[in-house]
Amino acid sequence: MTAIASVKGRRVWDSRGHPTVEVDVVLENGVLGRAIAPAGASRGTREAIDLRDGGKLLQGKNVAKALASVNGPIAKALKGRDVNDQGAADAAILALDASPFKEMLGGNATVATSLAILHAAAADARKPLWRHVADQYGTTPSLPLPEIQIFGGGAHAGRRVDIQDFMIMVPGARDFDEVMEITNEVYFAAGDIMAQKGKLAGVADEGGWWPMFDSNEEALETLVAAIEKAGEVPGERVVISLDIAASEFRKDGAYNLALEDRKMDSAGLIDLLGGWLDAYPIASIEDPVGEDDRAGMIEFTRRFGDKVQIIGDDYLVTNAQLVHEAAAQGACNAVLIKVNQAGTVSESIETFHAAIAQGWGAIVSARSGETEDSSISHLSTGLGGGQLKVGSFTRSERMVKWNECLRIQDTLGRDAFVKGASLARTWWGAKQKETA
Structure with missing residues (x-):
C-alpha cells in the first residue's frame, strides 16, 4: 500500500x-x-x-x-x-x-x-497512465480513432450555426500519423474555401473554423468540398461526424433552427437529419434530439441505428444507469464519456463498462473549456474505447491531446491503431466488408 x-x-x-x-x-x-x-x-x-x-x-x-x-x-x-x-x-x-x-x-x-x-x-x-488504466480495469489498450472538429457551431461559436460540431473521422487511415496528416489537409482546405467565399469569421471555442454560413446544410456542403479539395473521396477514407446538441435549440417541445428561422417538432427534425444522412457521408451523429425527447431518440435509433453511430451525450451524461435504461428502450447505440460530466474516474469507468456490456460504442471526450491536461488521451487508449473526441486541429489545449496519442503510438506501435473498428456497424463498415 x-x-x-x-x-x-x-x-x-x-x-x-x-x-x-x-x-x-x-x-x-x-x-x-x-x-x-x-x-x-x-x-x-x-x-x-x-x-x-x-x-x-x-x-x-x-x-x-x-x-x-x-x-x-x-x-x-x-x-x-x-x-x-x-x-x-x-x-x-x-x-x-x-x-x-x-x-x-x-x-x-x-x-x-x-x-x-x-x-x-x-x-x-x-507506468504510463494508459498502461495503468489498462492494468487497473482489465482492458486491452489501443490507439483510438480521432473525431476532429472542422467547423464549430452552437454554443461553441456564438450560435452562428445551430448545429454544434461539424467533424471528420479518418477510419481509412493506416495509423494515427496519417489521421493527423489527412485532417490537416481537410482543415486548411475548409478554411481556404470559407475565406474565398467570405464565410470565415475566425476560430471557435474548440479550434474549429467559426463559420458565417447562410444555412446549416451549407456547412455540410462546404465540408464535403473541403474533403475533396484535400484530395480525398468523401465516404472512403474520410467520413463526417455531427454533434447536433439538439437540447441547445429545443424550447417548449419544439426545435428552433434560428439560422434558418425554422421551427419543427421532433418528427420534423428527425426527417431533416435523415435527409442529411442520405445526402452526405455521415457515419456518426451525437444528440440528434433533445435530452428530454425520449420518444424522439427511440424513433431516431429505430430508423437509423443500423446505419450510423448514434451517441448520447446530454441524453446520457456519462451515467451507467441511463445507459442501461436507454439500451432497454432502444435509444442510442453509443455513449460519450466525459469524466467531468460524471464527476469521478470510477463513475466514468462504470459507464464505459455499461456501454461495452450492451455492445455499444464508448467515445472518450474533452470539453469546450479545456486545458493542457492530456488525461483523456491515456484514458481512451488504456480502455481501448476505440474513439476519442477532443475538438479541432488547432489550439494547444487540443493539440496536446492529439500529440500525446502520437507519443503513445511510439510505445504501443502503429498496429495498435483501431482504424475504423468503432464504425464497423455503420454503413461505412458495411462498405468495407463488401470491398474486402
Whole structure:
C-alpha cells in the first residue's frame, strides 16, 4: 500500500480564460499526481455541477468554493488512503456530497481530485497512465480513432450555426500519423474555401473554423468540398461526424433552427437529419434530439441505428444507469464519456463498462473549456474505447491531446491503431466488408 500524504487544490485557467481547478495528490513516498478540471459550455441538465462563486469577480466564475472543497473535506477524507484503490478513494469523495449532481463539493473539485489520484497511482507504479488504466480495469489498450472538429457551431461559436460540431473521422487511415496528416489537409482546405467565399469569421471555442454560413446544410456542403479539395473521396477514407446538441435549440417541445428561422417538432427534425444522412457521408451523429425527447431518440435509433453511430451525450451524461435504461428502450447505440460530466474516474469507468456490456460504442471526450491536461488521451487508449473526441486541429489545449496519442503510438506501435473498428456497424463498415 502506498498512502496519500496530501491533497492540494489551486486555481489555474482554462482555454476560454476562465478559472478552473487543478489538484496535486502527493504520496508518502513523494510521488506526485496532478490533473485539471475542464468545463463545458453545452451542458446536460443531469451532469455534475461546476461549483462557481458567483458575484461580480471574474464574471462569477471564480472557484474559491471548489478549492475550499479540495483543500478541506476532500483532503481530509483522502489522507492516508491507498492510492491504488481508485474505487475506494472515489467512494470517499462521493460520501462527502449527498446532492444529486455534486452541488456541494463541486464536480470541478471532484473530477480534478479523482484524476490526480489516478495519475499518482500510475506514477507510483512507474507506468504510463494508459498502461495503468489498462492494468487497473482489465482492458486491452489501443490507439483510438480521432473525431476532429472542422467547423464549430452552437454554443461553441456564438450560435452562428445551430448545429454544434461539424467533424471528420479518418477510419481509412493506416495509423494515427496519417489521421493527423489527412485532417490537416481537410482543415486548411475548409478554411481556404470559407475565406474565398467570405464565410470565415475566425476560430471557435474548440479550434474549429467559426463559420458565417447562410444555412446549416451549407456547412455540410462546404465540408464535403473541403474533403475533396484535400484530395480525398468523401465516404472512403474520410467520413463526417455531427454533434447536433439538439437540447441547445429545443424550447417548449419544439426545435428552433434560428439560422434558418425554422421551427419543427421532433418528427420534423428527425426527417431533416435523415435527409442529411442520405445526402452526405455521415457515419456518426451525437444528440440528434433533445435530452428530454425520449420518444424522439427511440424513433431516431429505430430508423437509423443500423446505419450510423448514434451517441448520447446530454441524453446520457456519462451515467451507467441511463445507459442501461436507454439500451432497454432502444435509444442510442453509443455513449460519450466525459469524466467531468460524471464527476469521478470510477463513475466514468462504470459507464464505459455499461456501454461495452450492451455492445455499444464508448467515445472518450474533452470539453469546450479545456486545458493542457492530456488525461483523456491515456484514458481512451488504456480502455481501448476505440474513439476519442477532443475538438479541432488547432489550439494547444487540443493539440496536446492529439500529440500525446502520437507519443503513445511510439510505445504501443502503429498496429495498435483501431482504424475504423468503432464504425464497423455503420454503413461505412458495411462498405468495407463488401470491398474486402
